[in-house]
Amino acid sequence: MVLSSLLVAGLLAAASSIGDAAAVRGGTIVNPDGSRVEKGVVVIQGGKITAVGGPETPIPADATVYEADGKVVFPGMILAHTQVGLDIPNENMPVAPFVNVYDSIEPNSAEYEECLRTGITTVHAIQGNNTVIGGLSRVIRPLGDMVEYMTVRPDYAMKISITPRSGFNRMTQMAELRRAFADLKAHVEAVAERRYEEEQKKKEEKVLVVPDEAVKLGMEKVTIDDLDARWRTLWRASKGEVPLFVHCDRAMDVANGIAWLREAKLLEKAVFVVGTEAYKSVGALKQAGRPVILSGTLVHKDVDLLTGKETEIFVPKVFADAGVHFVLQPNGFAFNADGLLWYQAARCVREGIARDVAFNAVTQWAAEAIGMGDTLGSISTGKWGNVVIFSGDPLDQATVVEKLLLEGRLAYDRSTDRRLKELSTGQDLAAPSAVPAATAGK
């Protein structure tokens, strides 16, 4: 029902109804754990993978079969932290935990179409980094005409930035962050005191305790309904109920961030979103044991203050060598290879990182960063049927996405991608002059 609303004209071919089975047959199944199945079969039923195996794997009689001979079958890739498809991703107010990215998602954005074209099946849409405390994010499918239908996980996480927003300094940034939580505490305490007093009044008893005691007694009676929308999200976050995507552009921000998270007892909820210079804090990040999302730039240029000498550091290599689970994201969102997630993986391999590690950084570890490691990130029985059929080795220059299944349904087919043809040849295929009458029928 819901999925049938996902149909987008021109992108979804051969529509079938939910519950139908699908199978991808004959391709090389490549998984991020390094396993490969030649001439493999993937069976998807009810949106989930029900079987993965060799050519002998039985395919349900009613399954739509996608032939993948000579192709590579790869798990759908994941943008674990992105602003693609968002209309104005940064909120002007520094502390705005009450906003929701729901209102900013533009379902018809060409960027979502581009996601499918480039093998991305899951998008974690989250507010930009230029904030102190951002609003709630959302995990979505890059397909659908309403946010409701796109949604995988609503109101998932929050953005907190340790790096100062533009025009401010680090001290102000941390002060604003601390003050927001102090304001929350004061507000909730006032609510708790009032709740205690109301309870006493209901029982027709007098308030006989000092305010501090009233706060303590009332605190356990406070529910989310006692708070208005301004405070709800922050309150949930303060109790560790909301994952926090903590932006730390520089190594010093990582240090400040970890210290603050420990102080707030929220380290276990953190995912670090770091800039290139943060490679210097790889030790602290490893010790924190939380997922790390790298900047798309990948290369850090260190300039020696004294000699002016420039050194280039390939950042993912530092994290790979330290054994930290890092996540890649594309640099910008361009049509050429720079904007491709798998190009980032290829760059990693170019700089000496193992292929499995690079594959993990765009699939399984990205899934883990959005708390969906058991649901997404590999082609395994029980996981969602998000499968990319690549024309060849995903890290090869000339490889393209030929077909993409989103929960078992064909969501992208290169052979019917008219916009791609226009982008490739510069011809406007919609214009009548581009299709001479004599050849139009061919």
Place this chain on the structure above:
Amino acid sequence: MIPALCALVLAAADAAPAASAPQRLRGDVIVLQAAEVHVGDGTVFKPGLVIVQDGKLVAAGQSMPLPAGANVIDCGSATITPGLVDAACQLGTSALFGAAEQGSEVIPQLDMWDALDLYSRDFEQLVADGVTTVFVTGEASSVISAKGAALKTGGPIADRRLPAKPIVKLTLGPESSGRGASNRGPSRFGGVSYSTRRPTTRMGSAWVFRKAMHDSIAFRDAGRASNEDLEPDAMRALADVLAGKTALRVQAREALDFFTAVKLADEFGLSFSYEYATEAAQCLDLLAARKIPVIFGPVRSSDSIFEGFEGAMPALETPRLLAAKGIHFCLTASDGSGEGGLGRQAGLAIRFGLDRAQALRSVTSDPAQMVGLDGRVGRLVPGLDADLVVWNGAPFDDTAKPVLVLIQGRPVLDLQGKFRKENS
């Protein structure tokens, strides 16, 4: 077949002035062995080896007797290609007061060589990208630019300059009319903008070109200056363009500027090569009919489907389309390097349908030929400079990069320490 080829190569080595057969080699001889040697003209030796002496390539082939005492470097599973050549490089000029001349729009009497900073870090980056020869074209903020200069990206400073043919560039469109972001001037000190420069429209750029040409013709015919804005030397330099002694390059992104260039060329009986050519895919028939050579690129990371300079973005398959039409073309990275460098331009061309062998030619022998340096660089054939790149995988693959670069037989990049090991 293969031995015959080798014999051919050795015969050619004999014929080349700076070369002799391996057994008669003198001095330091370097032999590089690799899984593949791509000559750059379509020939591939698997496995292959190249022999280098005195900065020149002496031989390339599949197997041949190694000269005694040669320094043999085994590159294992690597691939050797010629050093890359960029025919429209915009790097290496001094950042401030470099090439954006504000004194005049028409400066063909100037020489880009005087604006080059051979100690610029740009050259290290170019070497890291496998680019060994660049032709630095004039700056696009002039309507008629200074003459370009050709040089090696590494090696001794005294050996860097190369004798390329003289080329001046006409820039049409936003750069020369002062609106574009690429109109880079000494920005710290006010910058080049419509408030400081003329012309300010496309019509204005075309007019400046026409006027300069008419002035030059009048000067040539009457022997005296009729235009007090234009120096006699500038008019003499333009007379060389009219006489075909200096080649004309036109930089234009958009198809409309290309059509203007064709009109202007016809008015003065000129031929030209076409640089940047963002919208070349819209002009394929005219390019083919006029046999106009194209220096295409760069495709930038910002050329996404969502943004583009003035809305112009290259059709992604432009190189393939140019090849299919038989249009003589090469690729350029312009001021791009690293992820936007020349190797990436070739890689993107492959990604969007260009044959791999032609992609290699389009960044080696084709650009060398376009700037008149095909007798020096661009192929691994005897007698040419020993400029070569060793890739740790297939050239231009996203997972491969140059690990060893030689310019005139000298290592200028050696990531795996092949030469250090040999010398220790």
